[in-house]
Amino acid sequence: MHLISFKELTGQQLEEIIDKAIEVKSNPQKYRTALEGKSLAMIFQKTSTRTRVSFEVAMTQLGGHALYIDWRTTNFALADIYDEVQYLSRNVDCIMARLLRNSDLQVMAKASRVPVINGCDEKYHPSQAVADLMTMKEKKGTLKGAKLVYIGIHNNVCNSLIEGCTRTGVKITTVTPIFNEPSRDEELLENARKTGLWETTLNVKKAVEDADFVYTDTWVDMEFFLDPKFAAEKEKRVKLMMPYQINRELLKKSDAYIMHDMPIHRGYEISADAIESPKSVIYEQSENRLYSAKAIILKLLKKH
Ligand code: CP
Numbered sequence: 001m002h003l004i005s006f007k008e009l010t011g012q013q014l015e016e017i018i019d020k021a022i023e024v025k026s027n028p029q030k031y032r033t034a035l036e037g038k039s040l041a042m043i044f045q046k047t048s049t050r051t052r053v054s055f056e057v058a059m060t061q062l063g064g065h066a067l068y069i070d071w072r073t074t075n076f077a078l079a080d081i082y083d084e085v086q087y088l089s090r091n092v093d094c095i096m097a098r099l100l101r102n103s104d105l106q107v108m109a110k111a112s113r114v115p116v117i118n119g120c121d122e123k124y125h126p127s128q129a130v131a132d133l134m135t136m137k138e139k140k141g142t143l144k145g146a147k148l149v150y151i152g153i154h155n156n157v158c159n160s161l162i163e164g165c166t167r168t169g170v171k172i173t174t175v176t177p178i179f180n181e182p183s184r185d186e187e188l189l190e191n192a193r194k195t196g197l198w199e200t201t202l203n204v205k206k207a208v209e210d211a212d213f214v215y216t217d218t219w220v221d222m223e224f225f226l227d228p229k230f231a232a233e234k235e236k237r238v239k240l241m242m243p244y245q246i247n248r249e250l251l252k253k254s255d256a257y258i259m260h261d262m263p264i265h266r267g268y269e270i271s272a273d274a275i276e277s278p279k280s281v282i283y284e285q286s287e288n289r290l291y292s293a294k295a296i297i298l299k300l301l302k303k304h
Pocket of ligand 1: 047048049050051052120128261262263
């Protein structure tokens with residue numbers, strides 16, 4: 001089994017991973033040697049703090065080992081992905097990859113003899129969404145009936161939230177004035193529509209009124225953030241998105257928990273007062289990447 005998006009999982013399997021993450025967090029000693037002798041290859045074409053740290057520490061704390069592989073310093077940069085993964089998967093027990101293109105990840109999954117985890121591509125970020133749902137379950141006690149409002153760009157994180165929420169009974173409203181076209185997945189959106197749990201609106205004030213959780217993400221994808229060629233588009237986005245910033249004023253009548261997957265761009269998608277609000281669970285959410293990484297690996301390696 002791979003984890004490229006949540007298409008690979010039933011709602012029940014997803015909830016099992018979330019519950020395992022909560023259990024692993026409360027009883028880390030029980031899993032100290034669960035992955036003794038096992039190796040995880042972590043391949044990065046893009047930058048990362050949380051995904052790299054959480055998966056590497058997860059493997060160490062489970063008794064296994066993780067290898068950080070920078071795409072540019074390997075022959076992945078020169079050769080066919082299929083052949084390189086045929087080789088790699090004969091040496092490790094699991095692969096986690098952060099790639100620019102989902103189509104390359106699909107090739108990896110096809111070539112691999114071992115489970116492949118999507119560490120974030122242009123379409124999906126499932127390991128992030130597991131940590132998000134875990135955080136919501138910890139706060140509310142249950143996912144069914146909880147209401148999440150995602151405010152920002154419709155992107156990879158938004159897709160995985162829509163997919164994860166609608167599979168676990170969470171009502172999700174998206175307020176996304178801009179759609180990142182490379183992230184478009186009509187099948188995912190159609191499946192979400194059928195559940196009746198996803199709606200989309202531009203009325204941000206109304207959307208947050210009865211929200212349990214309000215969530216935002218960067219307005220510019222990581223690979224473009226410092227790219228001078230993207231500067232004009234970045235400026236255009238900032239202008240258009242500013243009225244959708246999460247801040248104290250927007251949430252003045254709301255009791256919602258504030259979420260962000262990080263890295264944060266203070267003063268853009270979220271204000272400093274919202275980050276530091278007593279209702280902010282952003283740092284706990286990022287800490288939960290560790291426990292959710294453990295739960296994902298345990299599930300895929302059938303060690304639970
Ligand atoms: N949220 C997230 O994936 O963080 P990194 O990009 O730092 O890994």
